[in-house]
Amino acid sequence: MKRRVAVTGLGIISPCGNSIDEFSSNLMAGKSGVRRISSAYSTLLSVKIAAEVDFNPFNYFTKRQVSTMDRVNQFALAAASQAWKDSEPSLDAKEKERAGVCIGSGMGGGNTIEDLYDQLFKHNADRVRPLTVLMVMNNASASHISIAYGLSGPCLTLSTACASSANAIGEAFRQIRDGYVDVMLAGGAEAFLTYGGFRSWESLRVLAVEDPDDSSKSCKPFSKNRSGLVLGEGAAVVVLEEMERAILRGALIHAELVGYGSTSDAFHLTKPSFDQQARAMSEALREAGLLPEDIDYINAHGTATRWSDPLETQAIKKVFGDYACKVPVSSTKSMHGHTMGASGAMEFVVSLLAIKNQAVPPTINLDQPDPECDLDYVPNIGRKGVQVNTVMSNSFAFGGTNAVLVARKMKG
Amino acid sequence: MLEKTVMSTTLERLKQLFVAKFDSDIEELNLTTTLEYLGLDSLDMVDFLFDIENEFEIKIPDQEFRVRTIQEIVDAVDRFISEQRTGVSSDKQ
Numbered sequence: 276m277k278r279r280v281a282v283t284g285l286g287i288i289s290p291c292g293n294s295i296d297e298f299s300s301n302l303m304a305g306k307s308g309v310r311r312i313s314s315a316y317s318t319l320l321s322v323k324i325a326a327e328v329d330f331n332p333f334n335y336f337t338k339r340q341v342s343t344m345d346r347v348n349q350f351a352l353a354a355a356s357q358a359w360k361d362s363e364p365s366l367d368a369k370e371k372e373r374a375g376v377c378i379g380s381g382m383g384g385g386n387t388i389e390d391l392y393d394q395l396f397k398h399n400a401d402r403v404r405p406l407t408v409l410m411v412m413n414n415a416s417a418s419h420i421s422i423a424y425g426l427s428g429p430c431l432t433l434s435t436a437c438a439s440s441a442n443a444i445g446e447a448f449r450q451i452r453d454g455y456v457d458v459m460l461a462g463g464a465e466a467f468l469t470y471g472g473f474r475s476w477e478s479l480r481v482l483a484v485e486d487p488d489d490s491s492k493s494c495k496p497f498s499k500n501r502s503g504l505v506l507g508e509g510a511a512v513v514v515l516e517e518m519e520r521a522i523l524r525g526a527l528i529h530a531e532l533v534g535y536g537s538t539s540d541a542f543h544l545t546k547p548s549f550d551q552q553a554r555a556m557s558e559a560l561r562e563a564g565l566l567p568e569d570i571d572y573i574n575a576h577g578t579a580t581r582w583s584d585p586l587e588t589q590a591i592k593k594v595f596g597d598y599a600c601k602v603p604v605s606s607t608k609s610m611h612g613h614t615m616g617a618s619g620a621m622e623f624v625v626s627l628l629a630i631k632n633q634a635v636p637p638t639i640n641l642d643q644p645d646p647e648c649d650l651d652y653v654p655n656i657g658r659k660g661v662q663v664n665t666v667m668s669n670s671f672a673f674g675g676t677n678a679v680l681v682a683r684k685m686k687g
Numbered sequence: 688m689l690e691k692t693v694m695s696t697t698l699e700r701l702k703q704l705f706v707a708k709f710d711s712d713i714e715e716l717n718l719t720t721t722l723e724y725l726g727l728d729s730l731d732m733v734d735f736l737f738d739i740e741n742e743f744e745i746k747i748p749d750q751e752f753r754v755r756t757i758q759e760i761v762d763a764v765d766r767f768i769s770e771q772r773t774g775v776s777s778d779k780q
Contacts, residue, residue, distance in 0.1 A: 337710045342708060
């Protein structure tokens with residue numbers, strides 16, 4: 276039994292705003308959330324910039340809740356609560372048994388791990404916070420959400436680095452499509468802008484250098500002068516719901532999730548394979564029953580590293596052929612940074628907003644064309660008043676995991 | 688007299704810990720208030736014990752903290768302070 280899946284709720288905590296409206300208008304305006312790192316240890320780092328979330332947990336949670344959650348859990352639950360409120364699925368006790376959670380995160384409670392090691396190794400503590408285990412464990416975000424809404428169906432956590440939350444949404448989609456559940460809160464969260472996190476990424480030599488004139492312009496996907504990715508943090512969560520249920524209760528349906536492609540490069544931890552990226556896109560289109568020409572917008576993975584942008588360009592060309600040059604492709608990481616485990620869900624939300632607003636967000640800081648990146652990346656200025664019925668969101672991760680989601684506007 | 692002073696200090700410091708950690712109103716905290724009334728479960732208490740140990744510079748052994756009311760916490764804390772006092776007074780007192 277293959278059932279249809281509606282998206283009926285959206286929630287976001289991001290470097291470009293902590294509500295869907297703010298996030299949407301900032302991205303369309305090309306407003307970047309990238310800025311100088313605010314933490315005290317920033318003077319010790321070579322990397323100077325990040326896409327941090329402006330977030331006061333006490334605006335969202337009680338003191339008691341705050342003390343039991345890592346920053347990543349706070350992001351996840353705050354985004355989930357927005358999505359839940361947006362959807363208002365009003366489930367009875369029986370329906371809650373057929374509702375679940377699926378959250379992606381690369382690093383889980385990274386801030387708590389760092390505090391733990393700081394206490395142990397730097398301050399020679401002989402005991403540590405009792406809730407450390409519960410704040411570090413990667414499934415804590417999903418569990419907090421499950422508890423908050425009493426959802427007793429599957430409560431899952433997926434960790435596939437930068438594809439985590441795209442995989443989470445894709446697998447949640449399959450749970451509903453195949454009849455295991457009727458409602459899923461799915462998405463992802465990441466909060467790894469820690470001293471150790473920055474140091475680890477610095478060592479990989481993939482981070483962008485600060486733009487000498489304007490820190491907020493440091494992330495330059497597909498531009499010849501791109502210098503790497505900008506680390507970000509945040510969360511995005513959506514409510515997925517079986518279509519008939521959503522229609523019957525008169526829910527506002529943002530879009531229909533119609534395809535999911537999931538492949539592995541099976542090749543190298545960091546060097547991407549455009550063949551498998553392309554296959555993930557083709558698989559998602561095949562499941563959706565769509566042709567490449569049906570896609571009106573692609574939200575690219577577009578990290579702005581030297582090697583990955585041309586490879587993604589090749590992969591898109593392989594799947595879309597001549598149409599590749601016609602379809603708008605943008606990397607909104609130029610504004611919200613690379614939010615790692617949250618990026619797949621965040622950019623899925625961006626793609627759905629393109630349908631909702633009939634507008635395509637830009638790739639900002641694209642000032643120098645690169646012959647190896649020759650698609651329509653919607654440079655610098657968003658496009659309003661365009662027809663966007665069907666969208667694709669690409670997520671490609673370290674480890675070689677590729678996840679692609681395809682959604683379309685509800686007809687009628 | 689001395690004992691009473693220690694007890695009131697312990698209570699006041701406990702109240703401050705409660706307010707900092709949980710969402711308790713300081714007005715509802717008194718010696719007869721139960722943890723159940725405050726809505727604290729076993730996990731909350733495990734976490735709170737860590738704060739108590741830090742605040743009073745004592746070690747509370749596992750299995751030796753069975754308390755129901757704030758009075759019982761005050762008594763237990765005072766007992767541990769007394770048992771574990773080394774003769775050097777704490778800078779917090």
